[in-house]
Amino acid sequence: MDLTVVAYVIYLLVSVALTVWVARTLSRAGKVFLEDVLHGNEKLADAVNHLLVVGFYLVNLGFVALYLKNADRVGNARELFEALSVKLGVVLLVLGVLHLCNVYVLNKIRRRGVMDREQVPPVRPQGWTAPARPGA
Known part of the structure; x- marks a missing residue:
C-alpha cells in the first residue's frame, strides 16, 4: 500500500477521534457554564449546547476534509510522521481556536447577564416618599 494513503487513513482516524473527544468534553463541561449563562434554564442550555456541538463538528470535520490533500508524496516512514505531525498539529490548533x-x-x-442581574433592585420598592420641601 502506498504510504501516502496510509498517511491519509491515519490522519482521518486521529483527526475524527480528536474532534469527537474534544466535542464531547466541551459539551459535558460546557453544560454547567451554559446553564449559568442562561440563568438556570436547563432546557435552553441543552438546546444551545447541542447546537454548538453540531456547529463544532461541521466546522472542524469540514476543515479536516479540506486539509486532507498532501502536496508531497510520502516515500518513507520519516516523511509519513512529518506529514502527520504537521496535519495533526494544525487540526489541534484549529480545535483550540474554535474552543x-x-x-x-x-x-x-x-457578563451581560450578570450586569443585568445587578441592575435589578434586591427588593421591591416598599412605598412612595414625598420629596422634601426646599428649606425645610
Whole structure:
C-alpha cells in the first residue's frame, strides 16, 4: 500500500477521534457554564449546547476534509510522521481556536447577564416618599 494513503487513513482516524473527544468534553463541561449563562434554564442550555456541538463538528470535520490533500508524496516512514505531525498539529490548533472563540462569546453573554442581574433592585420598592420641601 502506498504510504501516502496510509498517511491519509491515519490522519482521518486521529483527526475524527480528536474532534469527537474534544466535542464531547466541551459539551459535558460546557453544560454547567451554559446553564449559568442562561440563568438556570436547563432546557435552553441543552438546546444551545447541542447546537454548538453540531456547529463544532461541521466546522472542524469540514476543515479536516479540506486539509486532507498532501502536496508531497510520502516515500518513507520519516516523511509519513512529518506529514502527520504537521496535519495533526494544525487540526489541534484549529480545535483550540474554535474552543477559545466559543468560550469568549459565551463569557460575553454571561457578563451581560450578570450586569443585568445587578441592575435589578434586591427588593421591591416598599412605598412612595414625598420629596422634601426646599428649606425645610
